[in-house]
Amino acid sequence: MADPRRVEFGDFLRSRREKLSPKAVGLPPGARRRTAGLRREEVAQLAGIGVDWYIRLEQGRTVSPSVTTVDALARALRLSKTEHAHLKALARDGARGAFTREIVPPPILRLVESLPHPAYITGRRWDVLAWNAAAEEVFAFGRLPEEDRNTLLLMMTNKRTRRSYGAGWADVAKRMVAMFRATHDVWAGDPAFAELLTRLRQGSPEFVKWWGAHEVHGTLSGRKTMTHPTKGVLHFEHTSFQANDDPALKLVIYTPVEGGG
Structure with a gap:
């Protein structure tokens, strides 16, 4: 049975290859192409590796590319820093053990509860593990x-959450x-x-579409505007x-600001 992580490695290579035009990497357009993006042999040529080897990588076969090969593929596919790291x-x-739900240590729990602004703790799977009173007023996790x-489940499948973001929902959800x-x-x-993936696919057609694009982004700070049923x-x-x-635990803090800015 194929290693699921290797399968995702191959799928990610394919998705980046199909997004890249010959012109973007200095290659002539050539004859009419049956599929979008670069051909496999073109990526292999740009990366300086064998075509058969590249095909095995993209098919998710049990192969272990060296750091040098991964770096060469990143250059060939014009990957961003985030994509390269991925x-x-x-x-x-x-080896990686099975996922287990994290437990928030008491000192971190007390810290979260003492914060005046909405704050909560998530784990690796983005489960909300702890939150304070201010976060409960806004997000109602306790209900x-x-x-x-x-x-992510709340953003993609919860109607109340979707309504709260209004016209800006798609941009936030896609990211x-x-x-x-x-x-x-x-x-x-x-x-x-x-x-979790099954629930997301069953509960959101938008998720299915965006997931298939295999885009990756790093965690970023930013601003969000929401409409609360009683707070406006x-x-x-x-x-x-x-x-x-x-390090699996992440503290997220929402600081109120004036206007949409």
Whole structure:
């Protein structure tokens, strides 16, 4: 059985290859192409590797590309820093245990509860593990079953969350999908991540479309505007921090700001 992470590695290569035009890499257009983007042999040529070897990589066969090969592929495919880092992560060997839901240490829990602005803790799968009173007022995590307390699941399948973002929902949701993709691929095949992926696919046609594009983005701070049923329009600046105790834990803080800016 193919390694799910290797499959994602190959799928990511294919998705980047199909997005890249010959002109973008200095190649002549050539004869009429049956598919979009570069041909496999063109990528292999640009990366300085054998065509058969590249085909094996893209097909997700059990092969272990060296750091030099991964770097060469990143240059050939004109990958961004985030995309290059993602390809490196997928190429790494090494056993990985099954995912288990994280536990928030008491000191971090007390810190979150003491913050005046909306704040919550998420784990590797983006499950919401802890939150403060201010976050409860805005997001109402406590009203949800534990299995539904997941930031991507809420964004993609929860009607209340979608309404709160209004016309800006698609932009925020699409970026979140690309951010989650970078996490998911490293855990590809894990039952907990597979279960979440199934729920997202069943609950959101937009997710299915965006997921198929295999875009990846890093975590970014920014601004969000939401409409609350009783508080009205809310403008926040959000940012996140990793915990030294457990890098899998992420503290997300929403600071109120004036206007949409």
